[in-house]
Amino acid sequence: MAQRKKTSVSRRRVLQGAAAAAGTLPFIHVPHSLAAEEAIGNWPTGAKGSSVFVGVTTPLTGPYSADGIDHLKGYQLAIEHLNEGKGLAAHVPSFKGKKGLLGKKIVYKNADTQTQPNPAIQAQTNFITQDKAIMIAGSLSSAVAIAIEKLAQRYKVLNMVGCSGANETTGVDCQKFAFRSQPSAYMAAKALAPVLGKEIGRNKKAIYLVPDYAYGHSVEHSTGEFTEKELGWKSLGSQVYPFGKTTDYSSYLLNIANSGADVFVNVAFGGEAVASIKQAKQFGIFDKMKMVVPNISAFQGKELGPEYMGGVYGTMDFWWTLSETNPMAKIFVDTFHAKFNYRPSWPAHIAYTQMMVWADAVARAKTFNPAKVIAELEAGHKLQMPLGEVWYRKEDHQQVRAVPVVVGKTKAEMRNEDDFFKIVGLTPGPEVMPPDFLGCKMPTSI
Amino acid sequence: MGLTVIFGALGVVNFAHGALYAVGAYAGFVTYEYTDSFVAAMAAGAIFVLIVGIVIERGLIRLYYQRPPEDQILVTFGIGIVLVEGLRAIFGGLNRNLPAPSWAASIVNLHVTLYPIYRIDVLVIVAVVLALLYVVLYRTRLGLIVRAGIEDQLMVNILGINVTRTFLTVFGLGAMAAGFAGVINAPIVTVSPDMGADVLVQSFVVIVIGGVGSFWGAVVGGLIAGEILSLAAMIDPAYSDVMLFAAMAVVLILRPQGLFGVQGRQ
Numbered sequence: 001m002a003q004r005k006k007t008s009v010s011r012r013r014v015l016q017g018a019a020a021a022a023g024t025l026p027f028i029h030v031p032h033s034l035a036a037e038e039a040i041g042n043w044p045t046g047a048k049g050s051s052v053f054v055g056v057t058t059p060l061t062g063p064y065s066a067d068g069i070d071h072l073k074g075y076q077l078a079i080e081h082l083n084e085g086k087g088l089a090a091h092v093p094s095f096k097g098k099k100g101l102l103g104k105k106i107v108y109k110n111a112d113t114q115t116q117p118n119p120a121i122q123a124q125t126n127f128i129t130q131d132k133a134i135m136i137a138g139s140l141s142s143a144v145a146i147a148i149e150k151l152a153q154r155y156k157v158l159n160m161v162g163c164s165g166a167n168e169t170t171g172v173d174c175q176k177f178a179f180r181s182q183p184s185a186y187m188a189a190k191a192l193a194p195v196l197g198k199e200i201g202r203n204k205k206a207i208y209l210v211p212d213y214a215y216g217h218s219v220e221h222s223t224g225e226f227t228e229k230e231l232g233w234k235s236l237g238s239q240v241y242p243f244g245k246t247t248d249y250s251s252y253l254l255n256i257a258n259s260g261a262d263v264f265v266n267v268a269f270g271g272e273a274v275a276s277i278k279q280a281k282q283f284g285i286f287d288k289m290k291m292v293v294p295n296i297s298a299f300q301g302k303e304l305g306p307e308y309m310g311g312v313y314g315t316m317d318f319w320w321t322l323s324e325t326n327p328m329a330k331i332f333v334d335t336f337h338a339k340f341n342y343r344p345s346w347p348a349h350i351a352y353t354q355m356m357v358w359a360d361a362v363a364r365a366k367t368f369n370p371a372k373v374i375a376e377l378e379a380g381h382k383l384q385m386p387l388g389e390v391w392y393r394k395e396d397h398q399q400v401r402a403v404p405v406v407v408g409k410t411k412a413e414m415r416n417e418d419d420f421f422k423i424v425g426l427t428p429g430p431e432v433m434p435p436d437f438l439g440c441k442m443p444t445s446i
Numbered sequence: 447m448g449l450t451v452i453f454g455a456l457g458v459v460n461f462a463h464g465a466l467y468a469v470g471a472y473a474g475f476v477t478y479e480y481t482d483s484f485v486a487a488m489a490a491g492a493i494f495v496l497i498v499g500i501v502i503e504r505g506l507i508r509l510y511y512q513r514p515p516e517d518q519i520l521v522t523f524g525i526g527i528v529l530v531e532g533l534r535a536i537f538g539g540l541n542r543n544l545p546a547p548s549w550a551a552s553i554v555n556l557h558v559t560l561y562p563i564y565r566i567d568v569l570v571i572v573a574v575v576l577a578l579l580y581v582v583l584y585r586t587r588l589g590l591i592v593r594a595g596i597e598d599q600l601m602v603n604i605l606g607i608n609v610t611r612t613f614l615t616v617f618g619l620g621a622m623a624a625g626f627a628g629v630i631n632a633p634i635v636t637v638s639p640d641m642g643a644d645v646l647v648q649s650f651v652v653i654v655i656g657g658v659g660s661f662w663g664a665v666v667g668g669l670i671a672g673e674i675l676s677l678a679a680m681i682d683p684a685y686s687d688v689m690l691f692a693a694m695a696v697v698l699i700l701r702p703q704g705l706f707g708v709q710g711r712q
Contacts, residue, residue: 060534061534061639063640065539065638066538066540068539069538069539212684240684242686245644245687246644246679246686247634247641247644248634248635250565251676251680257559271541271636274541274543274636275541275635275636278543278633278634278636279562279634282546282551282553282562282564282633282634283553283560283562284553284560284562299540299541303540303541303542303543304543305543
């Protein structure tokens, strides 16, 4: 029987050597590219197959449902374009000529939020934990948007925020994993105030109708701030109503009608804006005062018609007539019109462009790793979109983009069935950005 | 009122009531689009929902009279969802505008304040309809049977009344009341598939305050609920719903059968 050959290195020596080597590891520089990348959220699990999953939540019922359906169509069109290399996907330099994103098909599911945070959170939690969503998107109320961005932060999944106008979304509630494209109430008010000064005048008395949640208070605060500071307007107070809980605004409108104000600032949004404006007319408010809607909802023109909205000033994230001057807007509006048989409204624009901006960041990062995608978005790379050049600020993750100021057309001025507004100003993004980041304290690392 | 009649007479908690209200508003809206007549819209809303009510009663509800209340709640809740989603499939999610009739579109000066004439007209229309309903319930043979059914269904059966046909009429009338309410409220609110959701909850609170199956209970309960909502909204709108439910809780503690209800009613 052959004797086992005795090695010159004992087991004890091997263990000692291994311990010594481990002790020196922290001092050895391993190039980052060679080191195994740390798993973050659903990455890399969610990006291993031939497709990546995007979780979408939009309200299909409740007061913001009309806007929510438009929002969803924007996501549908963007995902179709990205997968087939069509529409704007054929023009974004970082991925044009390619189908899918980094060679993977984008698949998505949509869930109805009922315009409430809880169903949205339940659905997005399922999308993150069950479907391994690599990105989550879609919202139409700031209450929902803020809840989703906090969820995204908790699970470390990227969130391209849908529609949300409250200052808090990229202000005190800003999150490392969330990026918002819609102008904040601050930006909208700053863009709107000079137009109001010119068209309605200085030193007016204003009264507000306000839904009782983050968005309503944010818009009231910012509109008041700029009209008072720059135009010498005086606020006679606000009528605050419970959001989503009332269809009859008579008690608030009676107070507004009897307030002696010159301007009625209606902050209500979606179905609530439609109902309150209709009732305001019945109370004779428009015989006595001009109406301003700081953030006009998607279908307010269509739902109320020019007899209510003609001459009303406000802002919108996007209005389709930009397609007459901007080639990127033309591609978006024409392809949307061809597919859905009407011209897109701004919730569809937010959905569509947020998908494109995200895809661009992924393509430039060459990975779905959220840490690297966030770094690309924060780098401030300028991208041509339907509003012109857009980019993100790293300090608050608010998109720097132009803000359209619009006025409702009269029936005689309308050229087609979707022609409800005229763009009277397109304020460049850098001019309206809040200098103090509205209380956002963005962490520097993930 | 439709809810209390159906609940009182048939013992069915009709969770499709809000949806029937929305169906009525849409029927009125479509009729108005074609005829430009608000009176035609009111008639169409009421009659269309009467027909829908009859179809629902024959097709489903009658199979559930002997089933436990939770089954009835589930089936009417399901009918409500089907109706609302049907409206959304046909008309989309956009809010539709049914304008106030031209004879009621102006404003009246009440000296203390200006007030839309249409809202005053609604008060008159509702008073007339309530008077009609009162006549039907308290001055006709049908009303006698319905009221007897509310008090003691078994005895009405024993007395040889065709309860099945009466139940059909009652359900149809209750549905019609919802449809009619949908049309007359449409010029004030907006016509959307979800418009009945809030109305349903408030209607239940009204009949609980007033007393299940009581005509005057529904009238007085409605007035009390309206006052609570409006007055609370003037002080702090966030608490208007809370105050409504608080009032309901107080009524339930002090007088569980409701203000005008009769104790022990099944």
